[in-house]
Amino acid sequence: xxxxxxxxxxxxxxxxxxxxxxxxxxxxxxxxxxxxxxxxxxxxxxxxxxxxxxxxxxxxxxxxxxxxxxxxxxxxxxxxxxxxxxxxxxxxxxxxxxxxxxxxxxxxxxxxxxxxxxxxxxxxxxxxxxxxxxxxxxxxxxxxxxxxxxxxxxxxxxxxxxxxxxxxxxxxxxxxxxxxxxxxxxxxxxxxxxxxxxxxxxxxxxx
Amino acid sequence: xxxxxxxxxxxxxxxxxxxxxxxxxxxxxxxxxxxxxxxxxxxxxxxxxxxxxxxxxxxxxxxxxxxxxxxxxxxxxxxxxxxxxxxxxxxxxxxxxxxxxxxxxxxxxxxxxxxxxxxxxxxxxxxxxxxxxxxxxxxxxxxxxxxxxxxxxxxxxxxxxxxxxxxxxxxxxxxxxxxxxxxxxxxxxxxxxxxxxxxxxxxxxxxxxxxxxxxxxxxxxxxxxxxxxxxxxxxxxxxxxxxxxxxxxxxxxxxxxxxxxxxxxxxxxxxxxxxxxxxxxxxxxxxxxxxxxxxxxxxxxxxxxxxxxxxxxxxxxxxxxxxxxxxxxxxxxxxxxxxxxxxxxxxxxxxxxxxxxxxxxxxxxxxxxxxxxxxxxxxxxxxxxxxxxxxxxxxxxxxxxxxxxxxxxxxxxxxxxxxxxxxxxxxxxxxxxxxxxxxxxxxxxxxxxxxxxxxxxxxxxxxxxxxxxxxxxxxxxxxxxxxxxxxxxxxxxxxxxxxxxxxxxxxxxxxxxxxxxxxxxxxxxxxxxxxxxxxxxxxxxx
Numbered sequence: 001x002x003x004x005x006x007x008x009x010x011x012x013x014x015x016x017x018x019x020x021x022x023x024x025x026x027x028x029x030x031x032x033x034x035x036x037x038x039x040x041x042x043x044x045x046x047x048x049x050x051x052x053x054x055x056x057x058x059x060x061x062x063x064x065x066x067x068x069x070x071x072x073x074x075x076x077x078x079x080x081x082x083x084x085x086x087x088x089x090x091x092x093x094x095x096x097x098x099x100x101x102x103x104x105x106x107x108x109x110x111x112x113x114x115x116x117x118x119x120x121x122x123x124x125x126x127x128x129x130x131x132x133x134x135x136x137x138x139x140x141x142x143x144x145x146x147x148x149x150x151x152x153x154x155x156x157x158x159x160x161x162x163x164x165x166x167x168x169x170x171x172x173x174x175x176x177x178x179x180x181x182x183x184x185x186x187x188x189x190x191x192x193x194x195x196x197x198x199x200x201x202x203x204x205x206x207x
Numbered sequence: 208x209x210x211x212x213x214x215x216x217x218x219x220x221x222x223x224x225x226x227x228x229x230x231x232x233x234x235x236x237x238x239x240x241x242x243x244x245x246x247x248x249x250x251x252x253x254x255x256x257x258x259x260x261x262x263x264x265x266x267x268x269x270x271x272x273x274x275x276x277x278x279x280x281x282x283x284x285x286x287x288x289x290x291x292x293x294x295x296x297x298x299x300x301x302x303x304x305x306x307x308x309x310x311x312x313x314x315x316x317x318x319x320x321x322x323x324x325x326x327x328x329x330x331x332x333x334x335x336x337x338x339x340x341x342x343x344x345x346x347x348x349x350x351x352x353x354x355x356x357x358x359x360x361x362x363x364x365x366x367x368x369x370x371x372x373x374x375x376x377x378x379x380x381x382x383x384x385x386x387x388x389x390x391x392x393x394x395x396x397x398x399x400x401x402x403x404x405x406x407x408x409x410x411x412x413x414x415x416x417x418x419x420x421x422x423x424x425x426x427x428x429x430x431x432x433x434x435x436x437x438x439x440x441x442x443x444x445x446x447x448x449x450x451x452x453x454x455x456x457x458x459x460x461x462x463x464x465x466x467x468x469x470x471x472x473x474x475x476x477x478x479x480x481x482x483x484x485x486x487x488x489x490x491x492x493x494x495x496x497x498x499x500x501x502x503x504x505x506x507x508x509x510x511x512x513x514x515x516x517x518x519x520x521x522x523x524x525x526x527x528x529x530x531x532x533x534x535x536x537x538x539x540x541x542x543x544x545x546x547x548x549x550x551x552x553x554x555x556x557x558x559x560x561x562x563x564x565x566x567x568x569x570x571x572x573x574x575x576x577x578x579x580x581x582x583x584x585x586x587x588x589x590x591x592x593x594x595x596x597x598x599x600x601x602x603x604x605x606x607x608x609x610x611x612x613x614x615x616x617x618x619x620x621x622x623x624x625x626x627x628x629x630x631x632x633x634x635x636x637x638x639x640x641x642x643x644x645x646x647x648x649x650x651x652x653x654x655x656x657x658x659x660x661x662x663x664x665x666x667x668x669x670x671x672x673x674x675x676x677x678x679x680x681x682x683x684x685x686x687x688x689x690x691x692x693x694x695x696x697x698x699x700x701x702x703x704x705x706x707x708x709x710x711x712x713x714x715x716x717x718x719x720x721x722x723x724x725x726x727x728x729x730x731x732x733x734x735x736x737x738x739x740x741x742x743x744x745x746x747x748x749x
Contacts, residue, residue, distance in 0.1 A: 010358045014574075015582075021589035028596030035603045042607065046614050053617040056628050063627070066634050073641040080648050124644045127651050138666075145659045154652040160680040162662070204652050 083152040085205035087116055087128045093203075096153060097132060104144035106136040119207050127202035129158065135165050135196045137188040144197070154204040165194040219265075219274035219361060222369050222537035223352055224487040225281065225396060227251055229537045232264050233275075240522040241541055246530060248489070254359070261359055271362040271574070277369030277540045278352045279487065281396050284309060284317075284343035285370060285403070287324050287412045292339070295321060295332035305343060319343045320558050320565050324409030326546070327375050327563035340410050342565055344368060349567050357573075365540070365560060366568045370394065370403070372539035373486055375563030377508075378405055379544045380515065388481030390508060391469055393499065395420050395485060400461050402468055406478045413472065416464040423495065426457040446494040454498035462502025469503055482508040490531050510535060519543050540564075655744050656718045661685070664714045670701055684719065684743040688726075691736050695729055698736040702727070706740060720745035 012019045085093055093113055101108050110133040119126035134144065141162070148155070168188040188194065220231040220243075228249040234242040245264055249256045265272050288308060294300040301321060302314040311317060321330040321339040330339045349366065356363055370392075377390055389406035400416040428439045430453050443450070443457075455462075469480050483505050485496040500507040513529040516522065519542035523529065530538070546562055553560050560566045574581070658680070665678065665687065675689040691698045702724060709715050709722045719742040726739035 010354070014357060014360065015585070018582075018585045018589045021586070021593040025589065025592035025596045028593065028600050032596060032599050032603060035600065035607065039603060039607050039610070042610055042614070046610055046617075049614060049617045049621075053621050056621060056624055059631055060624060060627055063631050063634075066631065066638055070634060070638045070641065073638060073645055077641055077644055077648075080645075124647050125651055142659055142662060145662070149657055149659060154648065156652045156654050157658055157680065158682070160658060161677065162679075163677040164675075202651070204648060 079152075080154060080204065083154065083204075084125070085128050085153065085203045087113075087126075087205050093128070093130075096151070097130070100144060100147045100151065101134075103147045104140060106134050106140045106144050109133045109135060116205065123207060126205050126207045127156070128205040129200065129202045131198075131200045133196065133198050135194055137168070137192050138195055140188070141195050141197050155201045157199065157201045159198075159200040161196075161198040163196050163198075165196040168192045168194055217265075217273075218364070219261075219272050220537060220541055221274050221356070221361065222277040222279075222540070223251070223355070224277075224279045224369065224536065225251065225394075226487050226489045226492070227533070228253065228257055229534060230257060230260065231534075231537070233541070234524070240517070240520045241543075242522050242524050243527060243530075244524045246527065246534070254355070258359055261361075265360075272360055273364050274356065274361045275540050276352065276356055276361070276363045276366045277372070277537060278348075278366065279369055279394070279536075280344060280348035280352075282345060282348060283368055283370075284311070284319075284341060285368070285401075285412060286341050287338055287410060288341050289336050290321060290330070290339045290341070292330055292334040292337050293332060295330060301341070305341060311343070313345070316346045317343045318346065318349065318558060318567055322371070322559075322563070322565070324411075326409075327371065327378075329559040338409070340412075342368060342371065344567050346569060349569050350572060353569060353572060362574065363568055364555070365564070365566045367540060367560075367565055368567060369536045369540060370486065371563045371565060372542070373536040374403060374405060374410055375544060376519070376535060376539040376542055377484060379519075379546070380510070381405065383518070386481060388479050389472065389476075391465075391480055391483045391503075391505070393465070393483055393485045394487065395423075395461065395495070397421055400465065402465060404469070404472050404480065406472070406476055406480075408476065408478075411472060411476075413468040416461055416468070418460040418464060422460040423457045426460065427453075430456060444491040446491070451494055451498075454494055455502055458495055458499040458502055462499050465499075466503045469505065480505055482506050484508040484510070484535075486536055487533065489533055493531070493533065512538070660714060661718070664712060668705070668708050668712055668715070670705055672701075673705070684721075684741060686725075687740040687742065689738060690730075691738060692734065693736070694734060695736060699727070702736065702738055709740065709742065715742070718745065719743060 085096075087093075090113055094111055097108060097111055110131070112131050114129040114131065116126055116128045134141070136144070168190050218233050218235060220229075220233055222229045228251060229246070230249070231246040232244040234244050236242070247257075247260050249260070261272065284305065286309065288304075290304065291300070301319045302317070305311055305317070305319060306314040320342045322328065322342060323330055324338055324340040327340075330337070353363060353366060356366075374392060377392060381388075381390060387407070389404050392403040392405065394401045394403075396419045398417075398419045398421055400419050402413055402416065404411040404413065423443065424436060424439050427443055428434065428436070431439065431442055433439045433442060472478075473480055483496065483500040483503060484507070485493075485499065488495055496507040510532050512532060512534055513523075515535075516530075516538065519538075521538060521542060544562070548561065556570050558565055558567070661680075662678070665675070669675065670691065672692040673689055674692070675687060677686075677688045679686045679688075691702060693701060706722055706724050709719075715722070721741075721743040723741050724738060725741045726737070728737040729735075730737065
């Protein structure tokens with residue numbers, strides 16, 4: 001052991017720079033390895049942090065857009081909610097169609113509210129079905145449909161049937177003997193082709 | 208500091224003998240005598256003193272000090288023996304001969320040479336049987352001395368058995384003085400004494416005497432009644448009158464065994480033996496030579512180093528004290544003796560370096576001869592590795608620090624915007640909920656078409672002679688029924704064109720995936736066709 005120690009000391013004494021530099025290099029390379037390992041771990045954590053930070057900043061830039069979208073959605077929902085049908089309020093429901101009847105100057109020959117299916121529990125809305133029948137000229141039918149489509153209440157047509165109903169014979173008498181008075185169905189001119197519209201639709205309603 | 212000039216070659220002469228270490232600083236100019244600038248003597252185990260002297264006299268910045276070394280290992284072989292000269296070319300001849308004759312078991316680990324006992328030249332591998340001076344030294348002895356020199360930053364350019372140059376020097380000295388008598392060189396080891404007789408037939412090597420310096424110590428112990436060996440040795444170092452008076456008693460044991468050997472030589476060769484020279488004895492023990500010579504019945508060799516040195520191209524520097532006789536073996540290593548030089552200059556790695564000079568170095572264990580370059584390269588490589596590692600460590604630390612700064616920056620940014628992000632998250636959640644409600648409403652009332660637009664499109668595309676009886680809409684599509692007032696052949700062509708028009712119509716094409724004529728019926732008068740056209744939605748309605 002002493003001989004080995006003596007040999008080692010002798011070598012160190014003969015090659016002081018090489019021994020010192022080699023020892024320093026070994027120590028530094030070992031330190032390099034550990035620093036590199038730590039850097040790898042830190043770098044991985046930094047990547048995650050940077051991604052989350054950039055995502056946060058990116059999402060914050062959308063703050064205005066999301067606020068605007070939310071306002072628009074709320075406005076749309078408020079419009080829908082304000083015009084929902086209440087299934088139990090039959091006069092109000094039929095009254096809506098009669099308003100359209102007046103506006104389009106056509107007469108509804110039949111108007112019925114049907115029973116609705118109960119909605120699923122998570123559903124915010126349900127639909128109430130209606131059937132109606134009317135006969136009129138092509139223009140009158142179109143006007144009625146346009147009033148229905150541009151009205152405030154939301155609906156979907158389930159079925160419709162447009163069939164020829166012959167031709168008009170004579171003008172219909174209005175209230176007070178005046179043909180075509182305001183608030184009454186205007187009779188088509190004689191010889192005008194008539195169309196019968198049978199419509200089944202579902203209106204958006206409170207659940 | 209002695210060596211601070213650049214235009215001279217400086218080296219060291221060192222001899223490690225059984226009693227002392229002799230060291231001399233040499234200045235070897237390209238021409239002229241070798242100048243001994245400084246000389247020092249140390250106890251054989253005084254490595255600290257030697258190191259201190261070397262540090263004082265040689266530049267510490269120099270890694271290696273070239274030196275010429277001599278040593279005298281007790282197990283060295285130096286015997287005269289008859290050999291078959293032509294068999295020297297056989298690699299195993301000399302080791303096998305020595306193993307057989309001198310009982311050296313590990314002969315493979317020895318270095319051997321055969322020299323002429325008269326001139327000290329290498330015996331050529333030719334001719335028949337002839338006497339030779341067989342020289343040998345074990346690798347372990349050489350390695351020990353060599354490593355000791357290296358530990359002192361001394362790089363030996365030659366490492367010789369110092370007894371051989373001493374014999375050469377004494378032979379030359381006798382020749383210069385035309386002395387026909389033989390001379391005995393006595394080496395007193397610790398436990399035995401060896402004699403080498405230099406005569407007209409060269410070196411003779413009688414067997415060793417079984418008494419050595421220990422017998423002198425033992426005799427002195429009895430004579431001075433000293434029991435401690437250290438005290439006896441110390442007493443022997445002080446040659447006062449009392450010691451000199453009893454000196455013959457101390458050396459009697461050695462002399463008694465040595466005398467028959469000398470007498471036998473005289474009787475065998477007929478050559479008288481004149482003087483005795485005791486090698487290696489330090490000045491404090493030089494008194495041994497005279498009484499020993501008297502006991503053997505001869506005279507001690509009178510040798511004046513100061514007068515001899517100029518004859519062998521050696522010179523003391525100004526102010527240096529004269530060197531004693533005990534320096535003879537050391538100075539013999541660098542003495543420029545007259546005589547035949549080798550025809551071919553020996554290589555540095557050759558063992559034989561000239562008459563009476565054998566280089567015993569183990570060159571494989573020495574630093575490279577290309578010392579400066581290899582050391583520089585080693586330093587450069589090690590330094591580069593260290594500097595490279597340092598730079599990479601520094602770079603990594605810099606990168607690591609930058610990364611931590613970035614992490615701090617992002618942590619701060621995230622912390623600063625945490626509240627806004629939470630608010631935004633809540634907004635987003637609300638938006639998702641509201642949008643889901645809107646989607647529900649859309650899902651309940653969405654339709655692929657607007658009925659008014661559908662009717663307008665059918666009206667716009669209707670041919671002139673076509674009348675439509677009915678339009679029926681349901682979940683899967685729309686069925687159109689009507690009559691085309693035209694002869695059958697023309698009517699079928701027009702209906703085909705009509706269906707194609709429906710398919711290619713911009714508005715209807717967006718709504719319907721399939722438009723097909725599903726029924727065609729001719730009326731009885733043959734002037735009209737009843738038809739049915741089915742239009743299927745692209746996606747079935749729920």
